[in-house]
Amino acid sequence: MTPSVTEASLEREVAAYAALETWALADRWRIYMRLRQEAPVFAVGNSLLVSRYDDICDVLLDHDRVRNGAPSRGVPSDVLERLTRHERAMLDDIVNWEERWLTSANGVRHADLRSLGTRVFAPRAIREMRDRIQEIVNEMLSRMAPRSTVEFISGFAYQLPLTVISEILDIPVEMRQPLHETWRGMMPARTGLAWRTQLPLGLESAHAHFMSMKRQVKSLLDFRDGAQTTEIMTNLLAARADGADEDDILVLIQILVSAGHQTTEDLLGNGVHALLTHPEQWDRLCEDPGLAPAAVEEILRYSSPSQDIERFADSQFTLRGVPVDPDQHLTLLLGSANRDSSVFRDPETFDITRDDAKAHVAFGRGPHFCLGAALSRMEGAIALEWLARRFPNLRLVDDTPRWIPSTHLLGLEALHLALGPDRGV
Numbered sequence: 308m309t310p311s312v313t314e315a316s317l318e319r320e321v322a323a324y325a326a327l328e329t330w331a332l333a334d335r336w337r338i339y340m341r342l343r344q345e346a347p348v349f350a351v352g353n354s355l356l357v358s359r360y361d362d363i364c365d366v367l368l369d370h371d372r373v374r375n376g377a378p379s380r381g382v383p384s385d386v387l388e389r390l391t392r393h394e395r396a397m398l399d400d401i402v403n404w405e406e407r408w409l410t411s412a413n414g415v416r417h418a419d420l421r422s423l424g425t426r427v428f429a430p431r432a433i434r435e436m437r438d439r440i441q442e443i444v445n446e447m448l449s450r451m452a453p454r455s456t457v458e459f460i461s462g463f464a465y466q467l468p469l470t471v472i473s474e475i476l477d478i479p480v481e482m483r484q485p486l487h488e489t490w491r492g493m494m495p496a497r498t499g500l501a502w503r504t505q506l507p508l509g510l511e512s513a514h515a516h517f518m519s520m521k522r523q524v525k526s527l528l529d530f531r532d533g534a535q536t537t538e539i540m541t542n543l544l545a546a547r548a549d550g551a552d553e554d555d556i557l558v559l560i561q562i563l564v565s566a567g568h569q570t571t572e573d574l575l576g577n578g579v580h581a582l583l584t585h586p587e588q589w590d591r592l593c594e595d596p597g598l599a600p601a602a603v604e605e606i607l608r609y610s611s612p613s614q615d616i617e618r619f620a621d622s623q624f625t626l627r628g629v630p631v632d633p634d635q636h637l638t639l640l641l642g643s644a645n646r647d648s649s650v651f652r653d654p655e656t657f658d659i660t661r662d663d664a665k666a667h668v669a670f671g672r673g674p675h676f677c678l679g680a681a682l683s684r685m686e687g688a689i690a691l692e693w694l695a696r697r698f699p700n701l702r703l704v705d706d707t708p709r710w711i712p713s714t715h716l717l718g719l720e721a722l723h724l725a726l727g728p729d730r731g732v
């Protein structure tokens with residue numbers, strides 16, 4: 308049951324949020340505001356939530372005192388003690404896999420791994436993909452057009468980024484959907500705070516999907532070995548041939564596939580939802596589709612697909628007077644930073660013409676800044692531009708869309724839309 312605002316303590320609200328209670332997830336913006344105002348560094352379970360923009364940026368740039376690591380390493384000791392030996396072994400497999408993620412790496416290892424993808428995802432290389440992305444967008448919109456209503460998430464929002472990242476990685480068509488489904492099965496481990504505290508809930512299934520992902524990316528890599536393929540696949544195959552650890556390569560492919568489509572899917576779904584629930588903003592975009600890149604920045608700020616990222620303390624320090632011990636888990640609330648009134652004017656207002664949106668931290672900050680930022684910006688802008696050009700009468704069919712139960716991700720499970728007439732390409 309939703310507590311009234313006055314009676315609920317901050318502790319209770321944050322606990323409900325961390326436990327994925329539906330009302331608290333829907334009300335996360337107000338909870339973030341309370342955190343920023345009342346307790347900008349706040350302990351929940353074994354994690355410290357950091358909610359203010361400046362503090363989050365400081366932590367992200369502080370490599371002396373803070374490091375990246377496998378998210379599932381943050382499981383509290385009392386939860387670990389409850390796990391059976393079999394459950395513990397499954398969790399270890401997941402931690403070992405996550406430990407190899409680019410987002411978990413530090414220093415030289417991070418720079419080396421990241422260098423395998425920097426050129427391919429650089430803004431200049433991405434600009435060269437514009438025509439192809441526009442072609443994919445319009446093909447997908449044409450496929451949707453004959454239907455009067457569509458489920459936008461499965462019909463478009465994940466298909467577009469999955470197709471684009473699959474072309475970059477040279478993933479055969481028949482391998483794409485299974486990879487997407489396997490990633491979906493790994494999602495319990497991406498629910499954020501709840502995953503670590505509610506274990507072993509969902510562990511068996513998440514573990515099976517982690518292991519299946521490993522097999523699938525290995526068969527992809529082997530399939531492309533010796534064949535002419537795309538630049539990044541060639542780099543990855545060459546790295547393996549030069550003696551790089553195969554698991555590092557497999558994990559890099561997995562993170563490119565998953566980060567390469569989940570978050571952009573959420574950007575598109577959240578964006579269309581925000582625009583249609585603020586019809587005057589949708590009308591502005593339809594009047595001037597050239598506003599699409601600015602709309603993307605505002606969507607990233609207002610409904611950031613990655614609501615939080617995680618770090619571990621490397622030494623002892625204090626943050627806003629709160630002591631932080633070595634190995635302390637930190638949850639950096641990007642979604643809160645992006646609504647911080649010390650940076651954004653009138654932060655709770657969705658306005659695609661605002662001039663301060665680009666200060667958002669939706670792609671993180673520092674050396675781990677999103678590798679796919681230029682790609683997702685371009686996919687988002689082209690998709691919104693052509694949706695507005697072709698379907699200006701777009702509207703929500705269902706005003707209670709289903710959100711993914713997660714503190715970490717903000718995204719829709721389904722979004723039903725009425726398209727209206729197609730104005731054509």
Ligand code: HEM
Nearest residue numbers: 409410566567570571574616669670671675677678679683
């Ligand atoms: C709207 C879309 C996207 C959002 C909101 C987003 C968000 C983020 C964030 C917040 C980080 C920083 C993680 C950290 O510091 O711990 C990150 C890193 C990363 N993103 Fe994205 N991302 C998006 C799209 C993409 C795409 C399309 C790709 C595909 C290439 C991608 C690949 C990556 C990779 C590989 C990293 C790790 C970078 C590193 O650790 O050096 N992302 N992303």
